[in-house]
Amino acid sequence: MIGTVQRILRPKSVDELLSTLAELQGPRHLLAGGTDILVKAKDGKVAPGTWIDVWPLDELRGVTAHDDRIDLGANVTMTDVERSPLLRAEARALWDACYEAGAVQIRNRATLGGNVANASPAGDSIPALYSLGATVHLRSVRGERAVPIEALFTGPGKTVIAPDEAIVRLSLPRVRGAVGAFLRLGQRKAQAISKVSAAATATLGADLTVEAARVALGAVAPTVVRAPEVERLLAGRALEPGLMAEAGELAASGVTPITDVRSTKVYRREMVAVVVRRALASLVDRRRG
Amino acid sequence: MPGSGPTYPLATMPPDDPTPTPTHTVGQRLERLDARAKVLGTARYADDLTFPGLLHLKVVFSTQPHARVLAIRTDAARRAPGVRAVLTAKDCPGENLIPLVLPDLTLMAADRVRFVGDPVAAVVADTPEAAHDAARLVEVDYEPLPAVFDVLEALRPGAPVVAPPISGPAGHGGANTAPNLFNLLEVKKGDLAAGFEAADVVVEQEYRTPYQAHAYLETQGMTCVPEPDGVFAVYGCMQCPFYVHEAVARVLGVPRHRVKVIQVGTGGGFGGKEDVPSIIAGLAALGAWHTGRPVKLVLSRKEDFETMSKRHPALVRLKVGAKEDGTLTALEEQLWLDGGAYATLSPVVLYRAVTHAAGPYRWPAVHVTGHAVATNKVPCGAFRGFGTLQVIFALESILDELAERLGIDPLDLRLKNAVRVGDALGTNQALTESVGFIETLERAAEVSGYREKRERYRTWQEGPKRRGVGLGCLLYGVGLGAKGKFIDRTGAHVQLYPDGSCAVSIGNAEMGQGLRTVISQIAAEELGLEFSKVQTFDGDTSRVPDSGPTVASRATVMAGNAVRDACGQIRRELRAEAGLMLGVEPDALEVFQTWVRVKAAPERRVAMNDVIARAAHARRALTASGFRLPADTWWSDDEGQGKAYEVYTYATNVCEVEVDVETGESRVIALTAAHDIGRAINPTLAEGQIEGGALQGLGFALTEEVHIDQGVIKNPRFATYIIPTAMDSPELKAVIVEHPYSGGPYGAKGIGEPPIMGIAPAVTNAIKAATGARLFECPATPERVTEAMKAQGVAARDEVAV
Numbered sequence A: 001m002i003g004t005v006q007r008i009l010r011p012k013s014v015d016e017l018l019s020t021l022a023e024l025q026g027p028r029h030l031l032a033g034g035t036d037i038l039v040k041a042k043d044g045k046v047a048p049g050t051w052i053d054v055w056p057l058d059e060l061r062g063v064t065a066h067d068d069r070i071d072l073g074a075n076v077t078m079t080d081v082e083r084s085p086l087l088r089a090e091a092r093a094l095w096d097a098c099y100e101a102g103a104v105q106i107r108n109r110a111t112l113g114g115n116v117a118n119a120s121p122a123g124d125s126i127p128a129l130y131s132l133g134a135t136v137h138l139r140s141v142r143g144e145r146a147v148p149i150e151a152l153f154t155g156p157g158k159t160v161i162a163p164d165e166a167i168v169r170l171s172l173p174r175v176r177g178a179v180g181a182f183l184r185l186g187q188r189k190a191q192a193i194s195k196v197s198a199a200a201t202a203t204l205g206a207d208l209t210v211e212a213a214r215v216a217l218g219a220v221a222p223t224v225v226r227a228p229e230v231e232r233l234l235a236g237r238a239l240e241p242g243l244m245a246e247a248g249e250l251a252a253s254g255v256t257p258i259t260d261v262r263s264t265k266v267y268r269r270e271m272v273a274v275v276v277r278r279a280l281a282s283l284v285d286r287r288r289g
Numbered sequence B: 001m002p003g004s005g006p007t008y009p010l011a012t013m014p015p016d017d018p019t020p021t022p023t024h025t026v027g028q029r030l031e032r033l034d035a036r037a038k039v040l041g042t043a044r045y046a047d048d049l050t051f052p053g054l055l056h057l058k059v060v061f062s063t064q065p066h067a068r069v070l071a072i073r074t075d076a077a078r079r080a081p082g083v084r085a086v087l088t089a090k091d092c093p094g095e096n097l098i099p100l101v102l103p104d105l106t107l108m109a110a111d112r113v114r115f116v117g118d119p120v121a122a123v124v125a126d127t128p129e130a131a132h133d134a135a136r137l138v139e140v141d142y143e144p145l146p147a148v149f150d151v152l153e154a155l156r157p158g159a160p161v162v163a164p165p166i167s168g169p170a171g172h173g174g175a176n177t178a179p180n181l182f183n184l185l186e187v188k189k190g191d192l193a194a195g196f197e198a199a200d201v202v203v204e205q206e207y208r209t210p211y212q213a214h215a216y217l218e219t220q221g222m223t224c225v226p227e228p229d230g231v232f233a234v235y236g237c238m239q240c241p242f243y244v245h246e247a248v249a250r251v252l253g254v255p256r257h258r259v260k261v262i263q264v265g266t267g268g269g270f271g272g273k274e275d276v277p278s279i280i281a282g283l284a285a286l287g288a289w290h291t292g293r294p295v296k297l298v299l300s301r302k303e304d305f306e307t308m309s310k311r312h313p314a315l316v317r318l319k320v321g322a323k324e325d326g327t328l329t330a331l332e333e334q335l336w337l338d339g340g341a342y343a344t345l346s347p348v349v350l351y352r353a354v355t356h357a358a359g360p361y362r363w364p365a366v367h368v369t370g371h372a373v374a375t376n377k378v379p380c381g382a383f384r385g386f387g388t389l390q391v392i393f394a395l396e397s398i399l400d401e402l403a404e405r406l407g408i409d410p411l412d413l414r415l416k417n418a419v420r421v422g423d424a425l426g427t428n429q430a431l432t433e434s435v436g437f438i439e440t441l442e443r444a445a446e447v448s449g450y451r452e453k454r455e456r457y458r459t460w461q462e463g464p465k466r467r468g469v470g471l472g473c474l475l476y477g478v479g480l481g482a483k484g485k486f487i488d489r490t491g492a493h494v495q496l497y498p499d500g501s502c503a504v505s506i507g508n509a510e511m512g513q514g515l516r517t518v519i520s521q522i523a524a525e526e527l528g529l530e531f532s533k534v535q536t537f538d539g540d541t542s543r544v545p546d547s548g549p550t551v552a553s554r555a556t557v558m559a560g561n562a563v564r565d566a567c568g569q570i571r572r573e574l575r576a577e578a579g580l581m582l583g584v585e586p587d588a589l590e591v592f593q594t595w596v597r598v599k600a601a602p603e604r605r606v607a608m609n610d611v612i613a614r615a616a617h618a619r620r621a622l623t624a625s626g627f628r629l630p631a632d633t634w635w636s637d638d639e640g641q642g643k644a645y646e647v648y649t650y651a652t653n654v655c656e657v658e659v660d661v662e663t664g665e666s667r668v669i670a671l672t673a674a675h676d677i678g679r680a681i682n683p684t685l686a687e688g689q690i691e692g693g694a695l696q697g698l699g700f701a702l703t704e705e706v707h708i709d710q711g712v713i714k715n716p717r718f719a720t721y722i723i724p725t726a727m728d729s730p731e732l733k734a735v736i737v738e739h740p741y742s743g744g745p746y747g748a749k750g751i752g753e754p755p756i757m758g759i760a761p762a763v764t765n766a767i768k769a770a771t772g773a774r775l776f777e778c779p780a781t782p783e784r785v786t787e788a789m790k791a792q793g794v795a796a797r798d799e800v801a802v
């Protein structure tokens, strides 16, 4: 960490944050829960510069239900998600992801804004947000823009967020009757980064016919990816075991993961089939209640 | 009253009396002395210590696996702000050497680096930040040399020479006589050919075990303080204050009385603080020598991971034979331990490996050949188990293979061949007492429900989940044994105060295992004191004689015996005094709990407190030094036989696992571990050792892996080096079996290491029972389990073969 923190600013409002971002020269780093950036800083992977602490900004907290959408402030933590009955009912994939991540101490600090901005292909909220069709709201002194989450990422750790912008909130469309699930495999039961993950959110008819479905995969490509071929396969068909297995195989055949210290490409590819099939199976279980 | 003579005449010294029984502190579940401070965060560790004028040291480590050092440019670093000194090998006032088994480990590499992580320079500065920044300005010119990373390649003719032949002091555990071969040892018993001839079934297999990092919570750290009288005081975390003492004296080139080593805190050791703290202390001392100021060196987690010792990876080729009825007939093993760049402790790790290779079983014929090999990787040294996990993984795996081929249950195969008193081990050592192996087998099986579960899980299936139970057994030679006996002794100093309280100093280290508590219990028992009246202090080399290392599960036995020796001397004084008080001969008295009483008339007694007060007033010697040697052991390299260790701890682990056959993930549901430890001085602490060791063993079995590429460690952090968390901990059942050892205090044997040793095969044997797939290598990651299932034709969704 030595040397990377040249100074720390603590704006009192989002407006002050944005004007600070607009005026600053050189490297700047937002500090939310700190659970990613502090680890990177300690490894010398953060360019020396100005740190801006956004954690105290209550304007960025809160889960708000509107008729057509749910808004989540950038500072909403994984613990906040885990404690929200609304999100458990209506954004189950996200709830699952936050429930599974890290451990209590991490979830108390880990924000959704940080998880998204960190842009790891293994970030657990991200496939869930893909499956929920989330929109990311970026704001700067120049104004606010809404970016569909899938358009946010350009590579591992890379996003379209401009240096003077901050994530202010995420919004999720409210879809009546949607069911969702997120599943992941890690190297141990807690405090593990996903080796492979899958999220699915769908509306299912009474006979389990897929009316609409979004499926996303984590940790198998440079960014989290949708699985459009799987979604097409499922559209209009009843979720029965044969179809779910086929969907899993199709998802696996569409990815080219890598081998690293956490897992191998062979294992990751094979497991895509398992987690996709199992995520779909839990949609069925949840639809049946 | 000044000037007045002795009030009480001194009686002659009576002989010592036997151990009091029943005991009032030994065997009790007393709270660990350090528990509160550790839970409350008030315990002090190496980095908590500070001294006026303290400077900070940063090490510049080699970035090359093997290279000639052409030049070390330090000018820019020297000119950097806050820098007080930049030191290299040539700045050692004494020898540039860490004395261990073989004299090959340099404090700082001089002309050649042997691994990525060899220290080449040290920067001493006013702040850790200044030292860190300046260290980056040190430039080293390397001429890369061919490197070797594999044990078999390292032994081929023409391989790059990592470690040239060198020999150690005679009798000191080993000599490498060929390039890259730190040691070659054999164990030979009986007629091997005849043994295999007599076998109905022979199984032959190759096994591999991985590196393991100690993952102690406290990284290595030392501070050296130059004192005004010319003494260098060293404070830090360590297992072996006397190793550090010798190393610092030799590096500084001063006599040993100019060095004082005080062991503090020590947040975990597990063997990882046996040899390498001498390097850390040597560097801090060098900094203190050159600047005249206190110098602290604390490694970052990453530095610690990359440069400090590890468990030896191993390659084991094993062949065993048995008769149809399960009687074992022969064992042949070839073993290669990857020692890394310097010998450090490899020669003696190999000794323990080969002497434990045949396990707690009766074998008429044994031939084990072990090699400790040099490669251009991080040096491997001591790690809880010390070379045994490797051979136990192979042996306990192959016994299950054999059982399967014979159609005998693995438990029955072990029961049939288990050693008892009167049998001889694979080393031909005759076992004369304290052999509780069979009882551990029986108790572990009973407590875990082994037999019913074995039956039930044959067809158990819940979706993709399968269950199985597996066994892993072991024996462990307590203490340093024949190859370490030249340093195997212990001292203690016990001082009783007139108010009936007592200070104990020992030469062995508390590192979280509870040694100070156990020693206080023993002293309280011996002197008839309440437990709360005894304080055992952190080790200080100026107060107690060289007590050898705190390793090899030896401290309770060795330090416990030394304390008993000292207490026995004081007790004779106390009985003499009590004799005067009760008007009987001291011989007629015994210490019973906190009283001294007449043996023949127990109601005639005096409180120990009163005895102590009067004895103190009478100016009796209520302080004594104790000293003990272990029972004798011997080893013949030529015969490959000997009395390798004085006594053995025995254990049986039963692991119950649930495997998801689609993902290959294994969840350990329950782990039962039965250990014959002779006598539990403190059953709670013994269980703590068993549980902690089991969990560390589960890490080795399932998740822990060091990824090394061209000598570079790719996962030097806890995010990617995966140790078990509380969430990964199964139900742990510790079962204590007590077959007392006459040479141990109150019958005790060692328990520090055995708990980790047999876990991995218990897990992989259970995985095999659950899935039908055998792992020949650990850790049993989901990647390996799914691969093994594919390779061995066990399909994920099929019924598991019964």
Ligand SMILES: Cc1cc2nc3c(=O)[nH]c(=O)nc-3n(C[C@H](O)[C@H](O)[C@H](O)COP(=O)(O)OP(=O)(O)OC[C@H]3O[C@@H](n4cnc5c(N)ncnc54)[C@H](O)[C@@H]3O)c2cc1C
Residues within 6 Å of the ligand: A029, A030, A031, A032, A033, A034, A035, A036, A037, A038, A039, A054, A074, A075, A100, A101, A102, A103, A106, A109, A110, A111, A112, A113, A114, A115, A116, A117, A118, A122, A123, A124, A125, A161, A165, A166, A167, A168, A191, A192, A193, A194
């Ligand atoms: C032990 C441990 C376990 C973990 N386990 C998991 C896990 O299971 N699953 C998982 O997904 N992650 C895990 N993580 C990673 C981490 O906790 C999450 O990614 C977390 O959500 C990051 O949020 P944060 O608030 O801590 O981000 P920070 O570290 O504060 O910031 C992360 C990045 O986001 C940027 N940022 C923060 N807020 C904003 C904003 N409003 N606008 C723009 N940029 C912003 C920062 O500048 C920084 O680049 C783990 C981390 C640790 C240390």
